[in-house]
Amino acid sequence: MFQIPRYEEESSQGNSSLANERLAKINDKFKRKRIIKEKVSKKTQADLKKTVQVPESHKGSAKNSELITNTSENDTVLKENEQEDERINLNLIHQGQYEEGHIEEIKVLHSFPTFDKPKQTPQEAAAVKLLGIPDWLANPTVIDPETTLPIDDSSLGLSDRLRNRCKTLGINECFAVQTAVIPLLVHNRRLSDVHMHPGDICVSAPTGSGKTLAYVLPIIEILSKRIITRLRALVVLPTRDLVAQVKETFIAFCKGTTLKIGVVTGQQSFTHEQEQIVCSSAELLMGGKSKIDILIATPGRLIEHLSMTPNFTLQHLRFLIIDEADRLLNQSYQDWLIHILKSTQQINGVESGKDTIGFNLDDSIGASFNNDDAISSSIMGALFNLPKMDASETKVSAIQKLLFSATLTRNPAKIASLRLVKPQYISVQSLHKDEGETKYTLPTTLKEFMIVTSSSMKPLIVLHLLYNLHIKSALCFTKSVDSAHRLAKLIQLFENSNAKESIQENDNMIVSIGSIIAAEYSSDLTKDERKNILNKFKRGDIRLLICSDLIARGMDLDRVDTVINYDNPIYMKKYVHRVGRTARAGRNGDAYSLVETQEVRYFKDMLRKAGHLDKVQNINIKATLLDPMKDAYQVRN
Ligand SMILES: Nc1ncnc2c1ncn2[C@@H]1O[C@H](COP(=O)(O)OP(=O)(O)OP(=O)(O)O)[C@@H](O)[C@H]1O
DSSP states (O other), X not given: OOOOOSSGGGOSSSOHHHHHHHHHHHHHHHXXXXXXXXXXXXXXXXXXXXXXXXXXXXXXXXXXXXXXXXXXXXXXXXXXXXXXXXXXXXXXXXXXXXXXXXXXXXXXXXXXXXXXXOOOOHHHHHHHHTTTOOHHHXXXXXXXXXXXXXXXXXXXXXXXXXXXXXXXXXXXXXXXXXXXXXXXHHHHOOTTOOSSOOOOEEEEOOXXXXXXXXXXXXXXXXXTTOSSOXXXXXXXXXXXXXXXXXXXXXXXXXXXXXXXXXXXXXXXXXXHXXXXXXXXXXXXOTTOOBSOSEEEEOHXXXXXXXXXXXXXXXXXXXXXXXXXXXXXXXXXXXXXXXXXXHXXXXXXXXXXXXXXXXXXXXXXXXXXXXXXXXXXXHHHHHHSOOOOOTTOOOOOOOOEEEXXXXXXXXXXXXXXXXXXXXXXXXXXXXOOGGGOOOSSOOOTTEEEEEEEEOGGGHHHHHHXXXXXXXXXXXXXXXXXXXXXXXXXXXXXXHHHHHSSOOEEEETTEEEEOSOOXXXXXXXXXXXXXXXXXXXXXXXXXXXXXXXXXXXXXXXXXTTOOEEEESXXXXXXXXXHHHHTTSSOTTOOEEXXXXXXXXXXXXXXXXXXHTTOGGGEEEEOOOHHHHHHHHHHHHHHO
């Protein structure tokens, strides 16, 4: 870069007198130029201030102050630009490219005038929000979360056997979501009815509000009246752990019936699973031959069985339950849905020449079948060219789809992909108007906090929460298996080094050290290791379970009194599911989110957009509370 010499000696040209002359001329020129510029600049600023008029509607608002700040910022920018111009011009002059006597005209760009946003009435704003959302989804049947019904209430339609079973298992009343869904299914459905579709149901209810029993109880109630075992209910869930959990619930409430339950998740060998779900694979049977009434499955493995397990058929299916529906409707899972819908739509299968029920029609026509293997009446007409009689009634596909989630999607495309029939939407959410519009309903018994901190202090804060707040049982979510591993190691090292100092006094607060038993729960562990850890956690032998999002959804772990978001989720849905591992079934629970300084803005934006910011309290932790642990922690770290 060319530089103007400050002293003669500094001149690199050697021709100092010439340079001095030039310099004097330049200085003169600049004085004149500056005077002109200052005049222009004053005029420009006056113009700018005129142009940046504050609209009436913005007066007193944050935007107003932004505009005014912008005006003063403009001044600074203008000055900086002027200085830059001068530097450039000086360089040009020195390089002999500037013509004497020529003063460039300064062009000023005026800012665009601001336009007022078109004003929308609240009704218009609401209408825009609902654009593309079908009517039934935009107008749910809203149930207040406080609604309950005694389990003996006749409107539920539960048999004596099932009511007694519920009472034995400690269920004496039905929660809100159950009061809405159970009667709807039990009263609208008879096993023999294949002439009228009962209508599909989408349910959105907060985490821990009892959605599982909302479908488990009516399905058991309806299917327990069956005579022949056929696969009539299929529950699809996103993870193996959830399949195991729902299986346990079915088994507990099925006691006393002859209903049989199977699972396919890929945890057992393929042949082992086949043996569990179908009676025979030696001969092809048109009606299939099921060993089970209810199948609980993960999507991937289910598809494998649909295409590779002889006599495995969905033709008798009456209930398709999609639990954690929004997760299963995600892009990565989309294929399973297409497969299942194909398998349950007889017309497509027949038209394509390849049946939808697991065998080739040409090979199978004429195969003998007894009552056990009877073809579903709803697909009989499509398979065979049966003579039509006056009394013939059109049979409909009898599968009723039931979708459940705490964060049900309102994406019209995803909903359309389900090809719902006469759907209705039930939403458990507060009816109190003063709570404002929120996108997600969280348990009313949940208290949420955020703690702003630095990344290096986060382990100490976890220790503080556990020691000083006497948390008995906490789930701590990290962003990755590595992060979970590191935190678990740090806590273990910290505990080992402090085991002997069992009690310390600090500011009148007793800090007991050496009493946390932390464990890591991740997909790296084997099935048995994971089961073992969960059992220990449920028994209270483990106080802190550090995990990635593997158990963020649906898992119902007793005794979780606190959730710690060690690394924060970037999506609100994930936040809702994580914090929903506590405050379940009407119990109290706390959720702490440790937010790093640079994440605060994003985190708050996420909450604000979901209408949830005011529910999360910002708390500070005094340094004096962390000090007793700091030394040991720093050594370990
Ligand atoms: N009527 C009831 N009375 C007492 N406890 C119940 C009742 N219904 C469900 N529960 C208990 O509430 C807990 C939460 O139920 P569940 O797991 O079905 O919640 P969920 O709504 O599916 O939650 P998530 O959205 O997190 O999956 C379980 O421990 C369950 O046993």
